[in-house]
Amino acid sequence: MGLTITKEQLAELPKETFDGKIIVVDHEEEVAEAVAHLSNHRAIGFDTETKPSFKRGQNHKVALMQLATDEVCYLFRLNHIGYPDKLVHLMSNPDIKKIGLSLRDDFAAIRQRSVREPENFIDLQLFVDKFGIDDNSLQKIYALLFGKKISKSQRLSNWEAPQLTPAQQAYAAIDAWACLRIYNHLVNSDSPTNK
Numbered sequence: 001m002g003l004t005i006t007k008e009q010l011a012e013l014p015k016e017t018f019d020g021k022i023i024v025v026d027h028e029e030e031v032a033e034a035v036a037h038l039s040n041h042r043a044i045g046f047d048t049e050t051k052p053s054f055k056r057g058q059n060h061k062v063a064l065m066q067l068a069t070d071e072v073c074y075l076f077r078l079n080h081i082g083y084p085d086k087l088v089h090l091m092s093n094p095d096i097k098k099i100g101l102s103l104r105d106d107f108a109a110i111r112q113r114s115v116r117e118p119e120n121f122i123d124l125q126l127f128v129d130k131f132g133i134d135d136n137s138l139q140k141i142y143a144l145l146f147g148k149k150i151s152k153s154q155r156l157s158n159w160e161a162p163q164l165t166p167a168q169q170a171y172a173a174i175d176a177w178a179c180l181r182i183y184n185h186l187v188n189s190d191s192p193t194n195k
Contacts, residue, residue: 102125
């Protein structure tokens with residue numbers, strides 16, 4: 001039996017915070033600089049957010065794409081800037097690993113904005129299996145490895161709001177950054193889970 005954690009154990013843990021810089025990209029002319037910075041990294045964390053729909057049959061396009069390094073998370077507001085070519089090229093760049101979780105849903109959402117296939121993505125839900133981790137939610141994987149919990153309080157907030165609140169920005173950033181941190185920890189660690 002592999003590593004696992006209960007909801008009760010998770011609830012007891014201290015909350016994680018992202019202490020890096022959060023940059024909201026909501027104008028197309030800001031995309032080039034953000035992509036240039038991200039392109040200097042061999043691996044980046046990835047996540048998306050979509051405005052929740054509470055009516056049957058109602059669907060929204062992905063509103064936010066988060067891409068993180070260890071120190072910076074860029075929040076690309078796709079509902080404001082569309083899906084610019086520079087971002088499409090980054091997502092399909094085979095030389096940069098993009099680390100995410102439950103990627104099938106994210107890819108389906110991205111396909112509504114571009115036909116170009118994303119490349120060199122690592123889905124942590126599949127990746128953690130070989131390290132003996134049975135739980136495959138971001139919260140539980142993170143808690144098992146780092147002893148802290150990631151808050152999910154903003155998950156169902158309005159990601160198409162005119163301005164993202166500080167709480168939304170923090171939530172969005174931590175998810176992408178946490179994916180990268182988990183990946184880096186597992187590939188560089190000598191912990192028992194890495195045998």
